[in-house]
Amino acid sequence: MRIVIAEDLLLLREGLVRLLTDTGHTVVAAVDTAPALLDAVAEHRPDLSLVDVRLPPGYRDEGLRAALELRAADPLTRVLIVSQYVERAYAADLLADGRGGVGYLLKDRVTALDEFLDAVERVAAGGTAMDPEVVRQLLTRNDRHDGVSALTAREREVLDLMAQGLSNSAICAALFLAPVSVEKHITNIFLKLGLPPADDSNRRVRAVLAYLNQS
Incomplete structure (x- = not known):
């Protein structure tokens, strides 16, 4: 996999380069500013960009806005945000376009190499990877949505795991539920949130992320 990294901290940037190279990937560019990220992606057309939220010169949300x-x-650009911060407004915009191929991880919660990889x-394959804390904050932001109040506690748990990108089987394992129960909960979630069905393979991701962007 060909990867661009945008991270202003030298040690972390070089650490990511080493980690990804050692696990069989190719880092085609490692930059430290948002303009350099845009240039690197235009030049190399990578399979994935790893991006920090706060980059020079302002150290506010330059990386996320560049994404x-x-x-x-x-x-079709694949972007994985890896940051210390949850920038809710722009994060919702990024995650809710419904196309997949996006993720948002918090640095201090990435503790397992296998999970990060x-x-x-x-x-990179077009799915999503969302830190549970990011999901929690985005869901909290949207508690005014009428459909949320109609969800049961179990349905909210299922929705949270769906938004993280977990498959039905992974949700079954996480909540110790039978497949038929998970399928029923997911059906109820979409009905209560007023999210119509679609035939594409990203239906769940598209619907959940679209919901996360509603206010």
């Missing part, structure tokens, strides 16, 4: 710009220019592979 949005990349996705607007090419919806799984997130990298999942996002």
Whole structure:
């Protein structure tokens, strides 16, 4: 896999380069500013971009806004945000375009190498990888949505895991539920949130992420 990294901390940037190289990937560019990220993606057309939220010169949300710009220019651009912060407004915009191929992980919660590499592979393949804390904050932001109040506690748990990108079988394992129960909960969630069905393979991701962007 060909990867671009945008991270302003030198040690972390070089650590990511080493980690990804050692696990069989190719880092085609490692940059430290948002403009350099845009240039690197335009030049190399990577399979995935790993992006920090706060980059020079302002150290506010330059990386996330650059990721949005990349996705607007090419919806198939794969972006995995790895940050210390949850920028809710822009994060919702990034995650809720419904196309998949996006993720948002918090640095201080990435403690398992296998989980991080799984997130990298999942996002590059067009799926999603969302930190549970990011999901929690986005769901909290949207508690005013009428459909949320209609969800049972179990349905909210299922929705949370769906938004993280878990499959039905993974949700079964996490909540100790039978497959038929999980399928029933998911059906109820979509009905209560007023999310119509679709035939594409990203139906669950598209619907959940679209919901996360509602206010």
